[in-house]
């Protein structure tokens with residue numbers, strides 16, 4: 002493979018340096034951070050549910066004993082038969098799924114065709130953001146590689162209430178920025194036609210969120 | 217209170233009625249008003265068109281004429297905006313440190329009429345009477361450069377007999393923009409046409425604003441369309457009293 | 462600097478056509494109104510918006526003031542996680558690098574995530590001339606590409622098209638480059654989106670090479686961030702084997718934590734949402750997840766030159782949210798094409814002349830394509846003082862341009878400046894004018910000679926007052942004259 006050109010590198014950096022050399026840029030070292038690091042939220046799960054639902058995602062709330070029922074309900078609503086359950090997804094919640102659906106994992110690695118053929122995928126979530134109604138996936142155990150939550154048309158995401166934070170700053174502080182991540186806020190959507198929002202383009206068109214209260 | 221009146225070149229030459237009305241309101245409220253004869257223009261047209269160097273004489277004559285007054289009042293948000301925000305830039309451009317310092321001393325004392333009445337004199341009821349249907353266009357530089365907010369509207373709402381009508385999309389620019397009106401006449405007129413359409417929708421007889429320049433543009437369009445809606449400067453409405461009738 | 466020929470008439474002429482296009486005016490008016498209101502609503506929800514905005518501006522200003530350091534830091538971070546960093550001085554160099562990289566894979570097609578940087582350098586055209594098809598996958602970009610049109614908005618490149626026009630484009634053009642549109646396609650946006658999904662699906666699944674830009678590049682970690690809505694970004698960043706990202710050097714932020722500011726500012730400013738549907742973050746190559754080869758092309762193309770201008774360099778803070786376009790009354794009426802640049806609207810008017818210089822009539826006309834109303838500054842999430850920049854660039858235009866017309870205007874402005882420099886001269890000019898005023902009475906003037914005909918073509922002009930205020934004051938308030 003061709004090596005990047007050193008000349009261009011030196012030229013760009015040199016030209017940046019000479020641009021900066023002349024100026025009195027003032028003091029740009031102290032960055033004011035007077036925005037709220039924390040937002041006052043009465044109930045994080047309530048706000049989270051409300052905000053997720055506003056994106057036209059289906060939201061269910063349960064405790065851990067009822068969670069499998071809620072998952073089944075979501076899969077049923079989406080008429081999903083073939084369900085991807087990534088390695089590391091908690092067995093106590095996926096077992097009933099395996100009984101009633103054609104459930105399979107990603108090991109051995111699913112082909113693109115097989116993934117495209119799946120109706121739904123079931124994952125956990127690393128952090129939920131209440132103010133913005135966002136789920137962050139870091140694609141670790143229970144979530145799988147990025148393609149798993151991309152090709153099936155339905156994504157059922159379990160969110161532990163204890164993993165919900167108030168807003169973006171708290172979420173980023175929880176995340177480890179060394180691997181891939183996906184922030185999901187509602188089903189895929191576009192506003193490209195007359196700036197009117199339409200749900201469902203390339204990502205999963207159905208997003209079901211199950212908030213589990215007691216974990 | 218020693219107050220100097222800055223007529224602005226446009227007010228002085230084309231709209232002296234608005235300047236006389238400003239004088240009348242200020243004197244009625246007890247101000248001793250002077251008209252420093254050395255005044256000319258704020259230089260805005262030059263600065264905003266990119267002719268910073270050619271704006272220097274105007275800035276010089278401005279500080280020479282107005283240095284030392286407690287307050288300088290002008291019936292134009294856009295000229296005051298230019299004085300407070302651009303005179304420093306022009307002076308710095310000229311490289312003349314003395315001029316920069318003079319600008320630093322003078323420009324904080326310069327107020328647009330509604331700012332002066334509400335913030336300095338602390339009045340909103342200026343004793344005016346105007347029994348007509350009026351809609352108010354808050355011009356861009358008053359709104360976004362000087363941040364006068366609702367001061368003009370507060371003044372108008374205290375005018376006796378007035379019927380103040382809400383202008384739809386009031387905060388959108390009217391399309392004047394100084395030399396923009398000549399350099400981009402088509403967009404300028406398109407914007408003005410939308411503004412006058414909104415004015416017509418209110419059913420007002422009078423379109424009021426605090427800048428003669430924007431009123432010149434909108435008035436020119438209304439006249440050309442033979443709308444039968446007249447334009448008046450804020451000062452002209454505030455100047456009228458019941459005794460005048 | 463690459464002297465790109467924008468191939469467009471200067472702004473005033475292009476805008477003259479645009480304001481007469483009723484369909485365009487209607488489409489733009491409707492779309493910008495919708496998005497303006499949405500933005501205002503979600504921005505109002507945050508009581509710390511101004512503080513976020515101040516931080517956003519400060520982080521960007523700080524990054525730019527140490528850009529060389531952060532670029533090197535970013536380069537080593539990306540290299541450490543298996544990526545390769547390339548540097549491109551200009552558009553031609555960037556295009557050559559990307560073309561070579563695609564060629565090495567042996568592929569002849571690539572899928573693309575919407576990216577302003579690749580549009581700026583004309584990458585699609587460069588790839589096409591090397592026999593490589595680049596498929597745009599963002600819905601609006603797809604519309605523009607199918608129609609062989611040009612984008613007219615940063616965020617919604619097909620904002621100038623309404624739903625029926627889009628339906629026509631899909632029905633006419635889709636078959637030519639893959640899955641055709643369904644024969645019973647209606648203008649319902651849901652159906653149109655569905656048609657795009659089908660059209661692009663096999664391209665995504667087949668593609669081996671993806672080309673993207675990035676909204677942010679984190680120097681500390683080497684992470685890249687793409688903020689999107691449709692999932693086409695996720696498709697491109699995840700499915701192909703090879704990923705090439707073209708990133709302007711101003712896209713850097715120092716640390717991961719800085720994103721906590723921008724991920725609040727950007728979605729609310731651009732699509733008027735609390736958060737956009739999908740944000741992807743990736744670091745180099747991840748074993749078993751996504752592309753196995755990753756290249757970043759760091760693009761200068763005039764940016765370092767803009768950086769040298771202390772005032773103008775503010776424009777490099779831009780996060781391309783497009784809020785300034787959506788509130789701009791000039792953009793709303795002239796449309797994006799009139800700016801003759803991939804960067805239209807207020808930000809385009811300050812960025813394009815800095816990237817390409819003001820030698821051409823086209824770029825020199827852009828700083829004048831504004832009334833300086835200031836609406837853009839108020840909404841800009843990184844507080845770029847666009848009106849100040851416009852005035853600054855007008856001054857640069859005046860200083861650098863020396864054509865006959867420029868000299869003529871200059872002489873006129875000098876003359877006026879001379880009059881305004883002295884009250885006696887102004888008084889004399891007013892006395893002459895007021896003679897004219899007495900002639901006209903208080904009637905408006907319907908017709909004036911060029912260049913003032915540009916005023917009176919559509920507007921009456923006021924006649925000079927028969928007596929200036931100065932004359933009135935002299936008569937009534939000086940000496941012993943009585944006030945009348």
Ligand code: SF4
Nearest residue numbers: 779780782783785841
């Ligand atoms: S200039 Fe500001 S408002 Fe305009 S696109 Fe850039 S960041 Fe957004």
